[in-house]
Amino acid sequence: MVVLRAGLCPGLTEDMIQLLRANGIRTVVDFVSSDLEDVAQKCSLSYKALVAVRRVLLAQFSAFPANGADLYEELKSSTAILPTGSPSLDQLLDSGLYTGEVTELMGAPGSGKTQVCLGIAASVSLGLKQHVLFLDSTGGFTASRLYQMLRAQTENEEEQASQVLGRLRLCFVLQLEALQRVQVERVFNIYELLSALQELRDRLSQQVVSSMGPLKMVVLDSVSAVIYPLLGGRQSEGLALMMQLSRELKTLAREFSLAVVVTNQVTRDSSTGLLKPALGRSWSFVPSTRVLLESKESTWERASTQRAASLAKSPRQPTGTQVELDI
Amino acid sequence: MQREVGTLPLAPALRARLAAAGFQTAQELLDTGPCGLSKEIGISKEEALEALQVVRQECHGDAARTAGGSGATRKCTALELLEEEQTQGFIITFCSALDNILGGGVQLTKITEICGAPGVGKTQLCMQLAVDVQIPECFGGVAGEAVFIDTEGSFMVDRVVDIAAACVQHCHLIAEAQQEEEHGKALETFSLENILSHIYYFRCHDYTELLAQVYLLPEFLSQHSKVRLVVIDGIAFPFRHDFEDLSLRTRLLNGLAQQLIIIANDHKSAVVLTNQMTTRIGQSQSTLVPALGESWGHAATVRLIFHWDNGQRLATLYKSPSQKESTIAYHITSHGFRDVQPPAVTHSREGTELNPRKRPRTEEEKQ
Numbered sequence A: 001m002v003v004l005r006a007g008l009c010p011g012l013t014e015d016m017i018q019l020l021r022a023n024g025i026r027t028v029v030d031f032v033s034s035d036l037e038d039v040a041q042k043c044s045l046s047y048k049a050l051v052a053v054r055r056v057l058l059a060q061f062s063a064f065p066a067n068g069a070d071l072y073e074e075l076k077s078s079t080a081i082l083p084t085g086s087p088s089l090d091q092l093l094d095s096g097l098y099t100g101e102v103t104e105l106m107g108a109p110g111s112g113k114t115q116v117c118l119g120i121a122a123s124v125s126l127g128l129k130q131h132v133l134f135l136d137s138t139g140g141f142t143a144s145r146l147y148q149m150l151r152a153q154t155e156n157e158e159e160q161a162s163q164v165l166g167r168l169r170l171c172f173v174l175q176l177e178a179l180q181r182v183q184v185e186r187v188f189n190i191y192e193l194l195s196a197l198q199e200l201r202d203r204l205s206q207q208v209v210s211s212m213g214p215l216k217m218v219v220l221d222s223v224s225a226v227i228y229p230l231l232g233g234r235q236s237e238g239l240a241l242m243m244q245l246s247r248e249l250k251t252l253a254r255e256f257s258l259a260v261v262v263t264n265q266v267t268r269d270s271s272t273g274l275l276k277p278a279l280g281r282s283w284s285f286v287p288s289t290r291v292l293l294e295s296k297e298s299t300w301e302r303a304s305t306q307r308a309a310s311l312a313k314s315p316r317q318p319t320g321t322q323v324e325l326d327i
Numbered sequence B: 001m002q003r004e005v006g007t008l009p010l011a012p013a014l015r016a017r018l019a020a021a022g023f024q025t026a027q028e029l030l031d032t033g034p035c036g037l038s039k040e041i042g043i044s045k046e047e048a049l050e051a052l053q054v055v056r057q058e059c060h061g062d063a064a065r066t067a068g069g070s071g072a073t074r075k076c077t078a079l080e081l082l083e084e085e086q087t088q089g090f091i092i093t094f095c096s097a098l099d100n101i102l103g104g105g106v107q108l109t110k111i112t113e114i115c116g117a118p119g120v121g122k123t124q125l126c127m128q129l130a131v132d133v134q135i136p137e138c139f140g141g142v143a144g145e146a147v148f149i150d151t152e153g154s155f156m157v158d159r160v161v162d163i164a165a166a167c168v169q170h171c172h173l174i175a176e177a178q179q180e181e182e183h184g185k186a187l188e189t190f191s192l193e194n195i196l197s198h199i200y201y202f203r204c205h206d207y208t209e210l211l212a213q214v215y216l217l218p219e220f221l222s223q224h225s226k227v228r229l230v231v232i233d234g235i236a237f238p239f240r241h242d243f244e245d246l247s248l249r250t251r252l253l254n255g256l257a258q259q260l261i262i263i264a265n266d267h268k269s270a271v272v273l274t275n276q277m278t279t280r281i282g283q284s285q286s287t288l289v290p291a292l293g294e295s296w297g298h299a300a301t302v303r304l305i306f307h308w309d310n311g312q313r314l315a316t317l318y319k320s321p322s323q324k325e326s327t328i329a330y331h332i333t334s335h336g337f338r339d340v341q342p343p344a345v346t347h348s349r350e351g352t353e354l355n356p357r358k359r360p361r362t363e364e365e366k367q
Helices: A014-022 A028-033 A036-043 A047-061 A068-078 A087-092 A113-127 A143-157 A164-181 A190-206 A223-230 A237-256 A280-284 B012-021 B026-041 B045-066 B078-087 B096-102 B122-132 B157-178 B181-189 B192-197 B207-223 B246-266 B361-365
Strands: A102-107 A131-136 A182-186 A215-221 A259-264 A266-268 A275-277 A289-295 A306-313 A322-326 B075-077 B111-116 B145-150 B199-203 B227-233 B270-275 B277-281 B286-290 B302-309 B312-319 B327-333 B336-339
Touching: A014 A036, A028 A047, A036 A047, A087 A306, A102 A113, A102 A237, A113 A131, A113 A143, A113 A164, A113 A215, A113 A259, A131 A190, A143 A164, A143 B078, A164 A182, A164 B075, A164 B078, A182 B078, A190 A215, A190 A223, A190 A237, A215 A237, A223 A237, A223 A259, A223 B246, A237 A259, A237 A280, B012 B026, B026 B045, B075 B078, B096 B312, B096 B327, B096 B336, B111 B122, B111 B246, B122 B145, B122 B157, B122 B227, B122 B270, B122 B336, B145 B207, B157 B181, B157 B192, B157 B336, B192 B199, B207 B227, B207 B246, B227 B246, B246 B270, B286 B302
Parallel strands: A102 A259, A102 A289, A131 A182, A131 A215, A215 A259, B111 B270, B111 B302, B145 B199, B145 B227, B227 B270
Antiparallel strands: A182 B075, A266 A275, A289 A306, A306 A322, B277 B286, B302 B312, B312 B327, B327 B336
C-alpha cells in the first residue's frame, strides 16, 4: 500500500497526484485497481499517460511468477545442509539443518535447548568454517561452555597429527578461529531483535566485507522470551509483532540462504495437562521443522543427562521418530 | 533506512493510522516531515514531532551499527566473551560443595533462582550472599554492594549481623595466616558497619510495588555503580494470591524476567530470586515442583532446588548452561551457610573414610 508520490515513476507529476488525490486515489493499489477510462474523465488527464504510468507501477510493485523447474534448479544450487555435530540429531533432521528454512527446538526448562544450540554453533563454526550469528535473549550463552565443546570436537579430529606439540598448538589456533567466527548479540526486547535483524539484512545486501564473513547460520535463543511479554490481553499488537518477526526470519533465510534455528518454550495445556509448544497456533506455522527435547526422567529428584529428541513437524520425515542425545 | 513502520516502537493506535495512510518504511516517514505527517494522519503537530524523533533515534542506532561504531551495543564475538568470562569473579557462598557444583559460585550477569520448601534455607542463603558479595578482591570476592528486595518480610537484621561477624572473623584469620600488606588494608574497610551500610534494603508489599521497584532499579544502579548483587526474596509470594487473570500474571512475570536480565547484563551484577514450591497432582502421584508455572522456569538461567531428605538439607542443581546436574548436602550453622561436617559420633559411615566434600576451612578462601 504505497502512497503515490511524485517521482515514483516517470510521468507521475505532482499535479497529476493532486488531481488523483482529489478523486480519492491515494495509493498504488487504488490506482492500479481503478477503471482508467473513468479516472481519465474525472481528472481530465490523458488516458495514454495513465496507461503508461500503470504499466510502470505494475512492473515495479507486482511479484514475478516463477517457473517450477527454474525454482528447483535454483534450490538445488543454493541450498546447503549443515551437519549439527550430533549424528543422531542429523538422522532425525534428514542429515542436518537445511538452509533457507526455519527450524525450531522446543523443550521444558533444563531440557538442553541452549546446549544443543551451542553444539550446532560449534560444529558449523569449526567443521564448516562458516560464520554464525547467535542472538541471545535469555542470557544463557556461556562462552566457556562453547569453548569446552570446541575443544572436545578438535581433539576428535586431530588424531592423525604426528607431532604432539604441533598438534596442541594447531588445536588451540583452530579453536580461537572458530570462536571468532561466532558472533554473539544480546537482544532483550522485540524491538532490539527486529533492529538487529534489519541491520543484518542491510549488511548482507550491501555485502560489506567486515569481520562477518560468509554467514551461514542464525541462532535465536529464545524467541518466546521476547514475545511472551506482548501476547495476551486485549491488544493484538503482540501477534502483529510476532508475525513481523516471522516474516523477517523467513525472508532472511530464503534470500540469503541461511539456516535459522529458533528455540521455544513449552507450556502446559490446561485441559489435558500435556506439554505443548508456547506461542500458540499462529507461530506453529512459521518453522518448517520442529524438534521436541525432553529429559528421560520427568521429575527433578532423579536427574540424568540423557535426553530424547522427537520430531514434531517436518516436511520431509515422518513425525514421531525419537532419538537419544547425550549432552 | 528501510525499516518497516511495523517494527518501530510506536503506539499501536499511531501505527494503525500510519498503515492506513499507506506509509511503509521509516524513510518515507522521515521524508514527509512533521507538518506533512500531522496533516496526512490527522494527529497534532507535537505528536508527529515526537513520533519522528523516535523514528530518527531508531534509524540512527541502526546506522551507527552498520558503520561499525560500537556505542552501547551488546555485540561481540565468542572469543571476546570468553575472555570476559574468564576474568569475571564469582560470589562465593562459603559452602565449598555448593560453589563447586555452581562452577565457582553465583555467577555475575546471570539470573539464579533458588526454589525450596518453607524453612529449608533460601533466605539464609540470600543473606549470606548479600554479605559475601562485599568480600574484598584480595580474599577472592568481588568487592561489590548488594540490593535486597524483600516481599515476605523475612529479612532479620540480627541474623545478618551474625553472618557478617563470622565472615569478618574468617577474613581476619586468613590475613593473620598470610601476613600480606593488601590484606591488612582491605580489612580496614571490611568491618561490620561497612557491610551493613552497603546492603540496600527495599520492602515491597504487593506485585505493583515489586514491578515498580524493578523498573526503577536501573536508575538506582547507575547512581550506585558498585552494586554487584540484586536479591529478590520471595518473587512468588505477591503473584500467587489474589490473582484472577492467569494470562496477565504470565505476561507480567515475563516482562519482569526480561527487565531483570537487562539489569544483570548491563550492570554486570548477579540477580538471585527465591521461589516457592507447589504440588502438581499427576495421574497416580503428586510431586513438588517450583511455583509460578512452566513459563517461569525459562526465566532463570541457573536453577537450584533445595529439599529435605531425612533431616539432611540437600541442594540440587537443576538447570545450568555450563555445569552438570548434581546434588550436594549443606548445613546452616550460627555462622551462616556452611558445608556439611562429618558427625562427631560416626554412626552411619565407616570411621576412617574422610568425607570427600569436607575441606579444611582456611584453604577455602584461596581462590
